[in-house]
Amino acid sequence: MxxxxxxxxxxxxxxxxxxxxxxxxxxxxxxxxxxxxxxxxxxxxxxxxxxxxxxxxxxxxxxxxxxxxxxxxxxxxxxxxxxxxxxxxxxxxxxxxxxxxxxxxxxxxxxxxxxxxxxxxxxxxxxxxxxVFAVTYTYTGYPMVRQMRKMIEEGQLGKIQKIDVQYYQGWINPVIHDPAKRAATWRLQPEKSGISCCIGDIGTHAFDMIEFVSGLHISKVLSDLNYLYEDNKMDVDGTVLIRCSNGVKGVIRASQIATGEENSFIVKIYGEKAGVKWEQENPNYLFLLEDGQPLRILKPGHAYNSDLSLGGTKLPPGHPEGIFDAMGNIYKGVAKAIKCEPYDPGEFPTITDGIRGMNFIEQTVASNAEGNVWKTLDKL
Known part of the structure; x- marks a missing residue:
């Protein structure tokens, strides 16, 4: 035992x-x-x-x-x-x-x-x-996100041509317009939250997701951030243009003032042969798009999925895999590392992922502050 x-x-x-x-x-x-x-x-x-x-x-x-x-x-x-x-x-x-x-x-x-x-x-x-050090970018634990990673890794999409990731929430909308509430919210206090709210909280998820599923490294960013009020020191909305090291271009759109949105995290990756689309609020569906072919929907638990995806699937097809499962998959991977058991590099984000996330946050904020200019991320 x-x-x-x-x-x-x-x-x-x-x-x-x-x-x-x-x-x-x-x-x-x-x-x-x-x-x-x-x-x-x-x-x-x-x-x-x-x-x-x-x-x-x-x-x-x-x-x-x-x-x-x-x-x-x-x-x-x-x-x-x-x-x-x-x-x-x-x-x-x-x-x-x-x-x-x-x-x-x-x-x-x-x-x-x-x-x-x-x-x-x-x-x-x-x-x-x-x-062992793991950073919980939770969404990398979803089975169909892991399937997306393997499909891109194996070349099923061909050369990547376009990346479009959106992460929209509306939770801060009731807070940001009230001076007393925004002053009392720790996420809007730089000394507790860091230099960024929206990008630091959810934009970094988008950044990590792009690198996780595509295998590419984002090398440059150009951002336009929204603070809404002059006395608010933390961004609550932003758009970031990205350039990857191999010339692939894309965009990250993040917002916490998207009124009515709950947790709309949508990932779209387009290659020369096919594209994939995944939505966090409907995580069991990975959409596969190909020119001249009908839309296909891949779901967890089926034999056509990769070992990485199936290894994180705990229920038969048709039974939803939720955010608890995603986090559980990360803990499972960390357990393998602690026990010195073999594990796939995709089983949990490492400290390097966390470092790159911090570099992204700082350069994104700097890009906006310096007049919406391109900033280069470090190679790690």
Whole structure:
């Protein structure tokens, strides 16, 4: 019988969507056991939440520093093996760095840090520690996104000609127009969220998705961002023209003021032989478009899909695979890496993906600030 990986969690308490998402995902394949953590900086809420979800109180710590100091004292076969960071953005870097320095594997929410400089330091730290590090660009876990990656990798679309990715939400619309509300929202506070709201939160998903499915690297960006109000320091909407290293051009459209939109993440990749289209709100359908041929719809669970897609499919055809499943697939891949088992590079995003996401965010903001000019991304 295999022994479950001992998982600790930082943040994600109360009614946090991201918290329940990670907890369910970690349990999905019976690979992990949540043994403790710090769910909230307020002790009463922290310990109360732990009791609510059935986590023993002896591994619930008053703060992050106590967690690290106490866990490293435990025998190696008892201490947490991997820790998930689900806190606001500004805490990602100091927490991840200290965890790596103390030998822990890390699963971190995106964006990886609040600056590109921090991200590079984190990579240097990981190189020295040799720990597994995953960044949860959740949508890469969807079976049909993974199928899209393999189809492009195998040349079914031919040479890529056009990329068009849209990520529209409307959640910030009721907040942004009220001065008091926007001042109280942490995602609109640079000291907590970093230099970008919309691009940092959802635009980076679009950026990572393009590189994940296409196999291309975005080399240049030109952005036009929208802040709406002069006293608002964080972008809430934007359009980014992209150029890839091999000359492929495309566009990223991201918005959190798209009134009425829920989570409209649409990916369209067009090649010389065929095109593919995927919509996050209908994740079971991958549309295959070819000149002179009827539209085809590929769905998860069928034998015509790739091993990477089928490996992340848990239900028979016709049964929806949702966002919990996508996150669960990422945790499954990280478990393989921690156990030194063979795994496909597409099974979980790495720290390099997180670093590139930070570089994209900073250059996109700089492009807008400098008058909508082209900015070059670093090669990693």
């Amino acid at each position: 295999s022994v479950k990986i001992r998982l600790g969690i930082l943040g994600g308490g109360g009614d946090s969507l991201i918290g329940v998402l990670h907890r369910v995902a970690s349990n999905m394949f019976d690979q992990y056991e949540i043994v403790g953590g710090v769910f909230n900086p307020v002790w009463e809420e922290n310990i109360g939440f732990a009791k609510k979800i059935g986590i023993p109180a002896d591994r619930i710590y008053k703060d992050f520093d106590e967690l690290v100091s106490e866990e490293v004292r435990l025998p190696e076969n008892k201490r947490m093996q991997v820790i998930s960071i689900l806190t606001p953005n500004f805490l990602h870097f100091p927490m991840a760095k200290k965890l790596l320095e103390n030998g822990f594997n890390v699963i971190c929410e995106k964006p990886l840090t609040t600056s590109y400089k921090e991200a590079l330091i984190l990579k240097q730290t990981q190189d020295l520690s040799n720990s």
